Amino acid sequence: MIRYLLKRLGFSALILFTLSGFVFFLFFVAPGDPARVIAGEKATEAQLVQIRTNLGLDRPIPEQYFKFISKAVQGDLGFSYRNQQPVTKLIVNRIPATVSLVIGGVIFWLLIGIPIGVMSARHPGGFRDRMGQGFILLGLSFPTFVLGMLSLYVFYFLPKQAGFTLFPAGGYKPFLRDPIIWAWHLFLPWMTLALVTAAVYARLTRGHLLQVMGEDYIRTARSKGLSERTVLFKHGLRSTLTPLVTQLGADIALLLGGAIVIEQIYGLQGVGALAVQAVNNQDRPIIIGVVLLGGLFIVVTNIVVDLLYAVLDPRVRR
Amino acid sequence: MTDTTQTTPETTVIQRGPLELTMRRFSRDRASVIALIFILALIVIAICAPLIENATGHSPIEQYRTTGLSEMGLPVAPNDEFTLGTDHLGRDVIVRLAYGARVSLLVGVLASLAAAFIGLTIGMIAGYVGGATDMVLSRLMDLVMSVPFLLCALALVSVFGPSLGLSVGVIVFFSWTTMGRVIRAEVNSLRRREFVEASRSLGAGPVSIMLRDILPNLSVPIIVYTTMMIPSAIVFEATLSFLGLGIVPPTPSWGGMLADAATNSIYLVAWWLVVFPGMALLFTTLAFNILGDGLRDALDPKARPVRMSRFLKKAGKAGKP
Numbered sequence: 028m029i030r031y032l033l034k035r036l037g038f039s040a041l042i043l044f045t046l047s048g049f050v051f052f053l054f055f056v057a058p059g060d061p062a063r064v065i066a067g068e069k070a071t072e073a074q075l076v077q078i079r080t081n082l083g084l085d086r087p088i089p090e091q092y093f094k095f096i097s098k099a100v101q102g103d104l105g106f107s108y109r110n111q112q113p114v115t116k117l118i119v120n121r122i123p124a125t126v127s128l129v130i131g132g133v134i135f136w137l138l139i140g141i142p143i144g145v146m147s148a149r150h151p152g153g154f155r156d157r158m159g160q161g162f163i164l165l166g167l168s169f170p171t172f173v174l175g176m177l178s179l180y181v182f183y184f185l186p187k188q189a190g191f192t193l194f195p196a197g198g199y200k201p202f203l204r205d206p207i208i209w210a211w212h213l214f215l216p217w218m219t220l221a222l223v224t225a226a227v228y229a230r231l232t233r234g235h236l237l238q239v240m241g242e243d244y245i246r247t248a249r250s251k252g253l254s255e256r257t258v259l260f261k262h263g264l265r266s267t268l269t270p271l272v273t274q275l276g277a278d279i280a281l282l283l284g285g286a287i288v289i290e291q292i293y294g295l296q297g298v299g300a301l302a303v304q305a306v307n308n309q310d311r312p313i314i315i316g317v318v319l320l321g322g323l324f325i326v327v328t329n330i331v332v333d334l335l336y337a338v339l340d341p342r343v344r345r
Numbered sequence: 346m347t348d349t350t351q352t353t354p355e356t357t358v359i360q361r362g363p364l365e366l367t368m369r370r371f372s373r374d375r376a377s378v379i380a381l382i383f384i385l386a387l388i389v390i391a392i393c394a395p396l397i398e399n400a401t402g403h404s405p406i407e408q409y410r411t412t413g414l415s416e417m418g419l420p421v422a423p424n425d426e427f428t429l430g431t432d433h434l435g436r437d438v439i440v441r442l443a444y445g446a447r448v449s450l451l452v453g454v455l456a457s458l459a460a461a462f463i464g465l466t467i468g469m470i471a472g473y474v475g476g477a478t479d480m481v482l483s484r485l486m487d488l489v490m491s492v493p494f495l496l497c498a499l500a501l502v503s504v505f506g507p508s509l510g511l512s513v514g515v516i517v518f519f520s521w522t523t524m525g526r527v528i529r530a531e532v533n534s535l536r537r538r539e540f541v542e543a544s545r546s547l548g549a550g551p552v553s554i555m556l557r558d559i560l561p562n563l564s565v566p567i568i569v570y571t572t573m574m575i576p577s578a579i580v581f582e583a584t585l586s587f588l589g590l591g592i593v594p595p596t597p598s599w600g601g602m603l604a605d606a607a608t609n610s611i612y613l614v615a616w617w618l619v620v621f622p623g624m625a626l627l628f629t630t631l632a633f634n635i636l637g638d639g640l641r642d643a644l645d646p647k648a649r650p651v652r653m654s655r656f657l658k659k660a661g662k663a664g665k666p
Contacts, residue, residue, distance in 0.1 A: 038484070038487070041484075041488065042488060042491055042492070045488060045492075046492065049497065050500060053500055053501065053504050164631065164634055164635065164638075165631070167634060168627060168630040168631040168634050169627055169630075170580045170583055170584065170623075170626050170627065170630065171584075172583075172584065172587050172603060172607075173603065173619070173623040173627060176603065176606070176607060176612060176619045176623065177619065177620075177623065179610075179613075180612065180616060180619065183613075184613040196610075277491070280493075281493055284493040284496055285493075285495075285496060287495050287496070287499070287588065288495075288584060288587070288588070291588065292607065302496060302499055303499065303588060306499050306500075306502065306503035306590070307589070309503065311503070311504075314499065314500050314503055315500075317496060318493065318496050318497060318500055321493035321496045322492075322493065325491055325492075325493065329491070
């Protein structure tokens with residue numbers, strides 16, 4: 028168990044190392060001149076040299092990389108080229124919106140995906156199974172931004188045209204100020220995220236359950252005289268938890284690094300929207316910061332998932 | 346009785362080759378046939394885009410400011426001149442849609458083929474050679490799979506600037522791993538089989554065994570997974586274009602058209618700007634997904650249970666220390 032965890036930690040370190048190397052390398056092969064981005068078009072050569080010295084851009088690349096990493100470990104990711112604010116602060120300001128979006132999304136997609144998967148697996152080949160499979164196929168095929176735009180049209184614009192506000196067009200309202208307003212503003216983003224992701228969970232649950240329900244221990248549970256409901260939920264679904272947790276970990280990690288498309292459509296000022304803005308502004312420290320944050324989330328959720336295995340699966344606890 | 350040697354029509358046994366059996370299974374699956382017809386129609390539309398351009402008399406990038414925009418400068422709804430309406434610059438949606446199909450299909454198919462080739466090569470080497478090579482290549486696949494791909498794509502595009510080539514490159518880089526894993530697992534079990542041993546004892550080298558003995562056995566996963574990769578590549582490209590990081594305007598692409606519709610929320614007053622490209626995208630991915638499912642069932646009727654048990658093994662392995 029310890030050895031396994033150490034191995035996983037090593038892999039996590041490798042992910043972070045590769046990502047930091049990747050963004051740093053990008054930074055230096057990049058054609059643009061950072062000093063020019065900061066100083067603007069009218070800057071003189073002397074000003075550009077001054078800025079390069081201030082940023083340490085005239086130092087050898089390995090030295091810059093080392094300095095960058097040792098600062099990043101302490102949470103210092105440098106300053107934005109555009110408004111000279113610390114990158115860490117800019118990113119931290121954006122985290123509540125992204126986290127709110129992901130939490131609600133996860134709850135809704137689990138509530139939609141797992142029951143559909145169970146329903147589908149309980150009646151293989153039947154009408155309900157076909158409905159479930161149809162949902163899975165549609166969810167897997169629907170591009171997120173198409174669903175987002177359509178739902179804005181139907182649930183925001185059409186009611187608005189009819190004279191009332193069913194849901195707002197988006198924007199993030201802090202949870203602490205008013206949880207109800209918060210949830211109201213996030214409902215459409217949550218549902219969009221949930222509907223496109225639920226299909227993955229429905230498919231996973233269905234496939235795994237169909238497989239598991241043919242196993243010997245299910246027959247044993249049935250022959251003990253347990254009700255079908257107990258067999259299904261306590262024995263069948265129990266073992267489905269492991270693959271579900273794996274998938275959930277990967278999805279949450281990816282989204283926390285910025286639910287780029289959904290934030291963009293619903294005007295949520297989250298981490299992903301920050302990344303898109305930074306790309307449009309050529310504000311490289313922010314891009315680097317967001318990519319590293321994404322890597323950090325992946326590493327952390329990987330470790331959490333590994334620990335959860337130990338809780339869920341007795342075979343791991345040795 | 347002289348006709349004992351003669352076979353009467355009732356007792357004739359028709360021998361069907363594997364290809365014919367596959368075709369029969371496939372054609373019985375109505376959804377797959379419809380999906381295939383849709384895809385073929387889409388290819389025809391993409392190829393005949395200039396014909397549509399001629400028929401309407403509208404260029405895909407020309408802005409028809411007098412007829413294509415209302416007096417307030419808003420897009421024009423579908424009418425006799427513009428069958429599917431115009432966009433915010435007064436360009437004809439139907440012509441752009443047809444040209445956009447070219448981009449989507451080109452990127453989807455090219456990226457999938459390239460990713461399939463890379464995945465196949467690396468998966469085969471990892472599965473056949475095994476040992477340390479396998480470990481390094483498998484870790485590499487894990488690494489690529491756990492990287493936040495959209496963020497990295499953003500970073501890359503921000504540095505090198507958006508282009509068609511870069512889009513394809515990014516898509517290939519982040520999608521070869523699925524194929525790689527499947528092929529690796531497959532080859533890993535195939536290389537222990539008797540026919541490989543027989544080939545080896547006849548003096549065949551590793552390259553010859555991989556290409557002549559193992560590769561033909563991989564045709565089903567290659568066909569199925571390449572087909573399944575096309576819709577994700579199409580959506581990936583559309584997403585990049587939607588974020589303004591894919592195909593460079595004014596070249597029409599479906600993602601770009603949706604991005605245009607989203608700027609200033611113009612689609613709220615012009616539903617055709619989101620419905621037509623959006624549905625084109627949805628039906629295309631849906632068709633490829635259905636086709637992939639249908640091909641899998643037709644090519645390998647046993648595939649479903651096998652696939653599940655393999656998945657189970659993988660989940661079990663991940664759970665073990």
